[in-house]
């Protein structure tokens with residue numbers, strides 16, 4: 339009988355999951371394994387619900403958004419006997435190894451199961467937030483930022499017609515990568531990141547100057563930024579994370595900007611639109627490569643590891659290392675951003691002769 343690999347996708351979905359599932363299944367099939375797909379993340383492992391995953395089942399999913407397996411934010415360690423039930427599912431359904439695709443939370447559970455029970459798990463990093471430190475990039479990020487750039491440019495068009503300041507709120511949780519890349523690639527006049535408090539004075543000066551030059555100014559803001567006078571949002575998910583979508587950052591930032599600049603300001607929240615649609619070329623390639631590598635790690639018996647992109651290579655890193663620290667925007671990136679958004683304002687402030 340062929341050995342059996344189970345796959346699951348947990349946490350927020352993102353473009354690139356289907357290419358990763360396809361890569362893993364095709365590689366596993368060529369190594370002689372049978373694959374099954376657990377439904378809705380760790381929920382499927384707790385309840386033992388799954389669907390077969392043959393090579394034919396995945397051959398046409400590389401360009402599809404979402405995940406054909408469904409997902410959830412279920413944490414087995416927060417359910418009654420959840421972790422034991424997961425381990426029973428391994429036995430009951432004759433699962434030899436599990437490939438868990440997810441972010442910090444999903445992989446954190448995989449790491450715990452490996453440590454607590456010696457479970458045969460391999461991790462595949464995914465998140466549009468790009469906040470896992472053990473890998474250069476996670477699939478989902480490129481597509482999300484690409485969609486957000488398009489949204490930002492559309493906002494600027496309408497903003498220019500009405501001579502407004504436009505604010506785009508993007509996702510990204512406590513890492514500002516989506517906002518940073520969107521802001522740089524769309525040529526935003528100001529970018530607000532969770533990595534540093536919003537400097538209202540600096541922002542106001544730059545937006546006023548940009549608006550005076552171009553009749554429009556564009557701001558990209560990450561959903562987790564702190565505004566002066568902000569109170570912490572209390573609603574938490576099963577992994578203890580703040581549910582950020584209820585914070586209304588864009589609206590509050592809009593009020594601040596309008597008050598401080600005196601310029602009419604409008605905002606838009608792109609939200610889950612960033613997580614849908616076909617993956618970009620980059621995410622299809624990365625998803626495929628990490629999926630293939632994950633099946634190879636199973637074959638080599640390298641459990642307790644996660645696949646990661648390091649430079650041009652796809653390598654194995656320990657799961658413990660992978661879930662250890664969050665990757666946030668560092669000071670070099672902040673410096674680059676400030677150079678880009680500060681140069682025109684600084685030049686305009688100089689006397690004509692000095693330019």
Ligand code: F6P
Nearest residue numbers: 350465466467509510511582583
């Ligand atoms: O972690 C991915 C992410 O898209 C975050 O950027 C965002 O804060 C969160 O998920 C939204 O989660 P949900 O889909 O549960 O609303």
